[in-house]
Amino acid sequence: MKTILVPTDFSAVACNALEYALAVATVTQSRILLVHVVDVASTFSQYHTFLDSVTSQLLADAEHELKTIAEKKRISVPVKLQTVCTLGNFVAEVNSLATQNAVDFVVMGTHGQGGILDKIFGTNALAFMNQAKCPVLLVPQNATFKGIHQIAFAYDLDSEVTSVLRQLFQWATPFNAQVSIINCLSERQLNLVPDFSLLQSIIKTFPVENYSLIQRKEDDVVKGIFDFVQENQTEVLAIATHEKVFLEELLHRSVSKRLLFQTQVPLLAFQETISYPKKIQLHEQLTQESYS
Secondary structure, three states, X not given: OOEEEEEOOOOHHHXXXXXXXXXXXXXXXXXXEEEEEEOHHHXXXXXXXXXXXXXXXXXXXXXXXXXXXXXXXXXXXXXXXXXXXEEOOHHHHHHHHHHHOOOOEEEEEXXXXXXXXXXXXXXXXXXXXXXXXXXXXXXXXXXXXXXXXXXXXXXXXXXXXXXXXXXXHHHHHHHOOXXXXXXXXXXXXXXXXXXXHHHHHHHHHOOOOOEEEXXXXXXXXXXXXXXXXXXXXXXXXXXXXEOOOOHHHHXXXXXXXXXXXXXXXXXXXXXXXXXXXHHHHHHHXXXXXXXX
């Protein structure tokens, strides 16, 4: 049985993400691990003298809220649902729980630009997305589950997509979803290998998977991706994110940040490890671009 971890801060956005996760779990016959992290140090960092006195109450309140939610959902949805309330840093605790429970992916809500999962988490979706130990499905606040038939995978920075595609095809299988691998090209795009070689490599590596390859010429890469999503009634947009070295430089000018903040459909992020020489190359090219 698959396991889906759903962090919650009990906000409307987090509750909507839980509803989405429950619908996905019903299709995939997965169990839900509903998690609340009491990140006291981040929330009350300026009030150190009060930490001990508020921690116990915060944990008790959160455990009660989790129990109430779980009891209601168990009545209405035929999904195994467990709850965990823990104390610590949000990213570290969620990653630890994901490892301990062999979590297949995390589902979390996103407000879009300006606020992600509320400040009580001591993090934001962009940061967590790039530190997660498993795939992360980020659900916009107005998104509802209507089945997953079309998935678009957008890639732009580098060609090492084999491991990500392997995970994506596995993720798409329970839904019998078609995967569209879309590459939007602009004049200023970082293009590290010839496109033809990359496409041939994908075809050779995945000869029988349910996918199509699309290339679009767009001056605005993000607009091209969103136009494709709308035109093809895509339910999930997938991307590959990169490890933390040069993270701020990489994300400052990449499409990933804009996709997260502007998407109207759930964003599925897989972390991809890139080699150290390529990190150097990306860093140098992004630095040059910032001065052009």
